[in-house]
Amino acid sequence: MEAISISPHIKRKANGKISIKTGNKSERVMKWTISTLTLLTIMAFLFFNYDGLDLAKAIPETAYNLKVMFLEPGLSHFTWGAAFYQVGITLGLAFLSTILGAVIAFFLALMAATNLSNKWISKTVRIFVAIVRAVPTVLWVLIFAIAAGLGSEAAILGMLFHSIAYLVKAFSEAFEEVDKGIMEALKATGASWWHIVTHAVVPSTFTYLLSWTFLRFEINFSVAVAMGAAAGAGGIGFELFMASGFYFDMREVGLITYMILLLAIILELMSTRLKNRYFPATAK
Amino acid sequence: MSLVRVENLGKSYNAQTKVLKDVSFNVEAGEFVSIIGPSGAGKSTLLRCINRMVEIDEGNVVFDGQDVGSLNKKELRKMRTNIGMIFQHYNLVPRLSVIENVLHGRFGYKTTLEGILGKFTEDEKEQAFYLLKKLGIEDHAYKRCDQLSGGQQQRVGIARALIQDPKIVLCDEPIASLDPNASKVIMDYLKSITMELNITCIVNLHQVEIARDYSDRIIGLSKGGIVFDGSSYKLTTDSTDLIYGTTTPKVQKRQLVTV
Amino acid sequence: MNEKVMRNQRKWQTILFAGIIIALTYLSSDITDFNIVHGIATLPDAAIWIFSNLFVTQESLERLPKILGKLAETILMSIAATTTGTVVALFLGLMGSKTTGTSNALAMFARFIASVARNIPVVAWALILLLSFGQNSVTGYLALFVGSVGFLTRAFIESIDEASQSAVEALRATGATYFQIVYKAVIPQCLPQMISWILFMIETNIRSATLVGILTGTGIGYSFDLYYKTLNYNAVALVTLCIVLSVIVIELMSNHIRKVIL
Numbered sequence: 009m010e011a012i013s014i015s016p017h018i019k020r021k022a023n024g025k026i027s028i029k030t031g032n033k034s035e036r037v038m039k040w041t042i043s044t045l046t047l048l049t050i051m052a053f054l055f056f057n058y059d060g061l062d063l064a065k066a067i068p069e070t071a072y073n074l075k076v077m078f079l080e081p082g083l084s085h086f087t088w089g090a091a092f093y094q095v096g097i098t099l100g101l102a103f104l105s106t107i108l109g110a111v112i113a114f115f116l117a118l119m120a121a122t123n124l125s126n127k128w129i130s131k132t133v134r135i136f137v138a139i140v141r142a143v144p145t146v147l148w149v150l151i152f153a154i155a156a157g158l159g160s161e162a163a164i165l166g167m168l169f170h171s172i173a174y175l176v177k178a179f180s181e182a183f184e185e186v187d188k189g190i191m192e193a194l195k196a197t198g199a200s201w202w203h204i205v206t207h208a209v210v211p212s213t214f215t216y217l218l219s220w221t222f223l224r225f226e227i228n229f230s231v232a233v234a235m236g237a238a239a240g241a242g243g244i245g246f247e248l249f250m251a252s253g254f255y256f257d258m259r260e261v262g263l264i265t266y267m268i269l270l271l272a273i274i275l276e277l278m279s280t281r282l283k284n285r286y287f288p289a290t291a292k
Numbered sequence: 293m294s295l296v297r298v299e300n301l302g303k304s305y306n307a308q309t310k311v312l313k314d315v316s317f318n319v320e321a322g323e324f325v326s327i328i329g330p331s332g333a334g335k336s337t338l339l340r341c342i343n344r345m346v347e348i349d350e351g352n353v354v355f356d357g358q359d360v361g362s363l364n365k366k367e368l369r370k371m372r373t374n375i376g377m378i379f380q381h382y383n384l385v386p387r388l389s390v391i392e393n394v395l396h397g398r399f400g401y402k403t404t405l406e407g408i409l410g411k412f413t414e415d416e417k418e419q420a421f422y423l424l425k426k427l428g429i430e431d432h433a434y435k436r437c438d439q440l441s442g443g444q445q446q447r448v449g450i451a452r453a454l455i456q457d458p459k460i461v462l463c464d465e466p467i468a469s470l471d472p473n474a475s476k477v478i479m480d481y482l483k484s485i486t487m488e489l490n491i492t493c494i495v496n497l498h499q500v501e502i503a504r505d506y507s508d509r510i511i512g513l514s515k516g517g518i519v520f521d522g523s524s525y526k527l528t529t530d531s532t533d534l535i536y537g538t539t540t541p542k543v544q545k546r547q548l549v550t551v
Numbered sequence: 552m553n554e555k556v557m558r559n560q561r562k563w564q565t566i567l568f569a570g571i572i573i574a575l576t577y578l579s580s581d582i583t584d585f586n587i588v589h590g591i592a593t594l595p596d597a598a599i600w601i602f603s604n605l606f607v608t609q610e611s612l613e614r615l616p617k618i619l620g621k622l623a624e625t626i627l628m629s630i631a632a633t634t635t636g637t638v639v640a641l642f643l644g645l646m647g648s649k650t651t652g653t654s655n656a657l658a659m660f661a662r663f664i665a666s667v668a669r670n671i672p673v674v675a676w677a678l679i680l681l682l683s684f685g686q687n688s689v690t691g692y693l694a695l696f697v698g699s700v701g702f703l704t705r706a707f708i709e710s711i712d713e714a715s716q717s718a719v720e721a722l723r724a725t726g727a728t729y730f731q732i733v734y735k736a737v738i739p740q741c742l743p744q745m746i747s748w749i750l751f752m753i754e755t756n757i758r759s760a761t762l763v764g765i766l767t768g769t770g771i772g773y774s775f776d777l778y779y780k781t782l783n784y785n786a787v788a789l790v791t792l793c794i795v796l797s798v799i800v801i802e803l804m805s806n807h808i809r810k811v812i813l
Contacts, residue, residue, distance in 0.1 A: 026417040052627035060685035069683035100579035142798040144761040155597035160583040252678040272670035372726035383721035400726025407731035
């Protein structure tokens, strides 16, 4: 025991006690991140604008509203048929922006994948995508609403931008994982770039592309609901906005919420199944 | 009195298949016992019944005079401090340092709060360094475990088990993920644990040769039942045939071809 | 022969798949009144409009301090919603994980809460809360908070299950208590992954905060809506630029942190 106490491998703290902490960079950065975020959170609560907030009234009221919403849902301003039609519109918006986004993203991703394209084109596409992603979808929709005139075109164009940005990132990563050997072998036989894409890249990544596209569809559904509520894009989101903001009808809000919740859960289950089937390892 | 008494142990994970059937054996203090058998024979489950990492369905396991199956949560924790365990995949916390992982072995002796705050006495820390030195990895003490080789990580696992001050060490395929050199080092350490510290070892192995070289006694397990139990020199080709059943004809055939 | 049948089958599957996609596209265009030709035709006009209207002028720059104040409010709101959501999600995550969960009923409960919180869109929460909480930061904060709890719980459950199963088994075998295992094995091992998810959530929340702000009249979303409705497009451009820059800066910072810790 004596000998061990003076072993050169033991690090000691200032008070002579044996230290068991390693203190590497990653630990420090994590500590720094956590403390910074905690500090910012405290600041946030200090600087919040609390205008017109009366918690004593707001909490029981919200509890009552939630109770009415979830326990006594019902329709009063429109019929079941209309409700399903509105859900259809929301799904339609989500579907169109996803499918058009997937087609465009496919070509952009070919340009962005480092193994299929040259460095400069790839970089340009990536920067373009990063900027597009930084503008929130609702701003794109609102900007297009004035620029292209109101209507579903504006909503779909706005949602399309983010879908493209998201899918380009996912698709190009999938393309980059294609086995180098296959591409080399095809190249050696004198195949052209398009031959390689259609016969090696697409077949080996198709299921990935499909899963990612479906995942985006799931996201686009909730985005479409949001755009209906915030940017007048129509669909069930707009009805939700009207029911809560104009009619103050909690029973109708409840029913609409149930419809959205049900669809969202179905879509989530489907995409989880697709994900587990096609890429369990990278599932996120 | 035997340190471990297993009486008519039975275990099943679902209604159709029984993993263990009517298994009985005793292990004396200071023995080095190997459990051999093909994968799926129930070796891992048998080992985990001894410290009740899996619940016991039928029969009894008695450890150091206590009926393992009837212990409550607190008593079970207390009993487990006396049982070290070593795993095939080392089961360390990869992002933590070697010394932190070794000291994890002391948690059973501490209150929840002491453990959470990481309060270890100087004696415990010195003991940890002593064990690391014994195992030849003292200079890696402050490295993260995921930076070590497999053999080194397994030595951390051994140190974590020994710092518990156990009466017995259960080893579940300790060398199945290691290369032959590292395997030898680990087996030598396990052997010296029994020889020098008089700690009992029960080791699951699938290599018959290694079991024969190191253990005092071998238990052969096949399809959930014991088919051989005796001193390692008594293990004949016939008994290995019995343990590994169907594989023998194939081996003979292959020999014919290669000869 | 067999191969031919299979190839035929494959061919029919592809045709069927393409047919369904085309039919759905047609149906969607019909129901949403979307005309792809018209959509593409408006693009050049839209681009011209954007370039001729959406630029920052000297006059709009005078509004910068006010806009930055609102931007700070939005960013702080997003961070607060994420960090407080993390605390709740951590407990739900530990309850819901197979490795650290203590009972099946609790695990089901945690997963159910997370699923409802996640799948009701943030806009719905914002609209519901707006009714009683009024037009202030707390409404937006709570809406983002609920969404964050839902998303982070799912992410944490996955991280915990993935990262710590083996170490948990080993510590259980040494006789460690539940909270010792959680604090000394599960959290140290999952922390980098968790921080990465938290940073991702902050990025997402800042984008959603703009949307929530438009609905609840708070933060940068309110500024955008105000200038948008008063047709002050130069200010709209400035607001957009501020959002873009802050999102990019935060993304770069998160990426840097991720690179060090993961």
